[in-house]
Amino acid sequence: MKVKNEQNLSRRRMVAGNWKMNILPADAKGLVDSCLEGLSGEHAEILFCPPYTHLANLSGIARAGIHLGAQNCSEYASGAFTSEISAEMLINLGCTWVILGHSECRARNSYEKDRVADKIRRAIEAGLKVIYCCGEPLEIRDAGQHVHYVMQQLETDFSKMSVSAMDHVTIAYEPIWAIGTGKTASTDQAAQMHEHIRAWMKQQFPGCGEALKILYGGSVNAGNARDLAHSSSIDGVLVGGASLKPDEFKIIISAFS
Ligand code: PGA
Secondary structure (H helix, E strand, O other): OOOOOOOOOOOOOEEEEEOOOOOOHHHHHHHHHHHHOOOOOOOOEEEEEOOHHHOHHHOOOOEOOEEEEEOOOOOOOOOOOOOOOOHHHHHHOOOOEEEEOOHHHHHHOOOHHHHHHHHHHHHHHHOOEEEEEEOOOHHHHHOOOHHHHHHHHHHHHHOOOOOHHHHHEEEEEOOHHHOOOOOOOOHHHHHHHHHHHHHHHHHHOOOOOOOOOEEEEOOOOOOOHHHHHOOOOOOEEEEOHHHHOHHHHHHHHHHOO
């Protein structure tokens, strides 16, 4: 499949930082400020997803094109769910986005995969936008089963979703073998999977296809961002490690702006 060079102008691109379990709450505002320092003119939509404990300190950062999000949330609205965090709590702290289905959450909790669809529904019902993560492990890619695997994830998590819910969903294709490994999928590998995802979504939800943003995630850095940004199938990136380094994150933002 050939990678196209021209950008799809109907979808504003997004650069999302997933801080995972890094830095301290007191340092969060400083990191955001450093990442945004010198930012001017038209830029990609920027999303910061720190740990829950940092959200209160970052409540005020949102403005046009700058958003605050969380890394997970509960499928329930409230109640006896020790240690869980609800979508409403996130909204109360200024979040407008939540990441759901991240492979690190799926890997740590074997029930997670059965909860993702309900979490998406709950988050959207509460008023959040969702970055939904999907992606295959290395052995599946090596066996040539990666497209089937990701389509199965979509089937599991979206088959009962309404068409209107899709206005609130952005997809992040994150091959597990590329996350935190320094091994990025090539632009062609990412673009090909993005096109499969878009085709599946279009078929499942007629009318949603062209507006749907599909991000790539997995060892995105200052060195590979421009190449990824060159593909019209890649509407932005979900960045882990490099989102903690302001100089690098700024280069990634400018690549997608
Ligand atoms: P990475 O993480 O950029 O450190 O590979 C990406 C992610 O897990 O979202």
